[in-house]
Amino acid sequence: MATVGIIDYGMGNLHSIAKALRYVASDEQIEVSFDPDALSRMDRLVLPGVGAIGHCMEELHRLELDDMIREQLGKKPLMGVCLGIEALMGHSEESGGVECLGAFPGDTVHFAAPDAQPDGVRRKIPHMGWNQVRQERHHPLWKDIAPASWFYFVHSYYVVPSDERHIAGTTDYGVRFASVILRPNVFAVQFHPEKSQSAGLQLLANFLEWDGSA
């Protein structure tokens, strides 16, 4: 039986993503774990999380999960969600500047303040609620998901991959940012698929079937 390991480093609601994955799984076994050895034996990995990146990287390090992730990167399908996408970048300007896992070269930056938006329109921060994702390329992960589908977001920072070929989906919130990034065996989303109703569930189902090709 195929196994999916949800990486538990104590930040964020892992129950939600576990519940959603179990809901769409056919026969995959979904496990939540903080044991690097157990996780490294899983067929697929999910890196979720909410909160601040500084604390996230500290906890991943303290639990020896950062080395495990670096070692597994590219070997098997891994999905980053919300804070997970930030953790997979090279660097983040959050928490006073933090080195991250480096799966995607590039940075994580803060949205402009509500009253300092490029077009002069006031926008609340965090970017919270449902927004559309433009599919920037054809890919099996987009199977059965309509173009410009709505997904649920909650974040104040967004990722800027230095290689544009890594961008698989974008979203507009004053600035058009990368909301989905992709390279062989690594896939990460800024939104919460586990809270994005049918489009989100379909994306999770597609992840479970993904062969890792980018």
Add this chain to the structure above:
Amino acid sequence: MTLAKRIIPCLDIDKGRVVKGVKFLEIKDAGDPVEIARRYDQQGADELVFLDITASHEDRGTLMDVVERVAGEVFIPLTVGGGVRTLPDVRRLLSAGADKVSINTAAISDPNFVYEAAYRYGSQCIVVALDAKNVAKKHEPPRWEIFTHGGRKSTGIDAIEWAQKLVSLGAGEVLLTSMDKDGTKSGFDLKLTRAISDAVDVPVIASGGVGSLEDLHDGLEIGTADAVLAASIFHFGTYTIQQAKGFLAERGVVVRDPIYR
């Protein structure tokens, strides 16, 4: 493409059952929160709010059970409020499957609780519920204070300052209820909604007073709320969420099209 305005039905839960009556067609048991949550989800609700009005502490276990069951089959954000007083309360609700918890009275007795909860669990899951009432005398410009006990007891706290303070302590969203308007079906307090929305950087959910689809529109467009919360117009089947979204979309409000399947 932009962020959609959110429509959020609110369910009052007592001892694990939805109260205040719900009259959907085709629902056999009008009080089952799981069935009602599922129905709202199918109609295209953007989030759900459960407000626990259970008086006794012993019945909290039932609420956890409800949250767990809803979270197992409804995959949109779920906020739970009512009686959230301690960090273990927050943790239990999040573990049961709530995505956000709403803190009300506990913030008044100890504002630092908001800071601690946001620090530990993240601002994104901490909603502060503000019950505000206009205390200005006739012919004076409106001025709102925070009330407790269903709007009967004044705290003397200025609503705008209070909203700013709780956001600075880490609240990620404000659930604003006008106690003057709650239950009247005469529309939101638009001046209050606008004043709070302008005063804070985080999203504001307007609540209290919705009687028509026009009211939802005004709360979002004139009150500049980011989301609107309503109970009775949806519960009693006066309108479905689809109708509300259709009405708003025709008037140029960006809403999530629920028909992507």
